[in-house]
Amino acid sequence: MKFVAVTACPTGIAHTYMAAEALEQAAKAAGHEIKVETQGSAGANSLSAAEVAEADAVVFAADVGVQDRDRFAGKPTVEATVKQAINDAAGLLERAAAASAEAPATAEPAPGVAQAGPELATKVVAGAGIGSKLRQWLMTGVSYVIPFVAAGGLLVALSFALGGYQITDAPSVTEHFDAASLTSWAALANQIGSAAMDFLVPVLAGFIAFAMADRPAIAPGFVGGAIAVTVGAGFLGGLVAGLLAGAVVGALRRIKVPRAVAGVMPVMVLPLLGSLVVGVLMFVVIGGPIAGAMAALTGWLNGLTGANAALLGALLGAMIAFDMGGPINKVAYTFAVGGLTTGTETSLEIMAAVMAAGMTPPLALALAATVRAKLFTPAERESARPAWLLGASFITEGAIPFAASDPLRVIPSIVVGSTATGALSMIFGATLRAPHGGLFVLPLVGQPLLYLVAILAGVVISAVAVIFAKQLGRAQAPADTTADASAVPA
Incomplete structure (x- = not known):
């Protein structure tokens, strides 16, 4: 049979492409043809109108809203999460085949629609509950923030590496810039x-x-969000402002207006009234209290020492490892990135702990699969090779192929190791100004040797734990030699 599929996750980085790879491998193994559109952070590689028209069924493996969904009108569809596609791609294709047999397509997609360029995605699945919608709203904001975090954070970190921490006191490059001076280039990167x-x-x-x-x-x-920055409400204020703006505009959209006015509502009336209402509320009503809460939170973080700091590091480490790039992971990461805007020593320690804990799971599983290869399936051993690089690059999703095939043994093992790494990093006082980069930004880490010790300790703990867990109840090596559909993303 011929299938088309769309994969998409909130951040559009790893899960999107791993789900696509799993579907492609499963289709090949079953003798089907499949074309997958990955709506990732690099944009969507759009399916053609002909490919959609020829498909017997459509598979949506997405944790967010699918862009241009109308292209697939009339086609039998199967909907699942990206993790379901990674874990059981063959099962999804079986469901798609059954859906095609039970409800063959009765309508063709509109000609040329599939050729349209990708647009902004709302990232929210229709029909989700309020809890799921809230998570998806927040993940939408995080997904669009990440490019700014990566670009801005790494440039600031590079400026400190080139010009030292005093580079923040350099004059504006519009007033003074010397192309032959390294300090000027550092100031430029910083600004x-x-x-x-x-x-x-x-x-x-x-x-x-x-x-x-x-x-x-x-x-x-x-x-x-801009007002939240102005009044000192920070990231917490941004979260509240975003939810408030969405609620206000959503309420205004439900007001019925004359048809003559309806055409200008989206481009003039709604932005105008929405900005006015949100601005008044943020400036006059809730901005001040949120700023006070942020000041209290910052003061609490700055006061963390000893056991309290270790406990926070352990908690963040566990969250980073638990779902390997999922919502819980993103909560911990967003918390750490938000702290970077305060510039306090503790916030830099939190960023270091989160990154160290995120590197630990793929490195640990790669190590375990290397030293005790017989405990792992051929597909898992194949996944170990890219996991080294993914782990070193702070891409926690490198652990997903292992967790997908053996979650009850793998997930607790990597959580234990990342918990230890996060706690040790905080105890050692390691700091980091870069929000991403893994071991490749090691020169920007404060206490780099102790930082490596924290990472190595967590890697060894997780590797030993997963080897021990896999030995429990196993008299022999895994007999399954079938290629794991969740193996390695291209």
């Missing part, structure tokens, strides 16, 4: 990176609002 980081809260708020009420809510969300 560009700082400009990018200044967008974090407005972008977060704007795209949370966008997820809730579509394009008319973007302007009120950005305005609310």
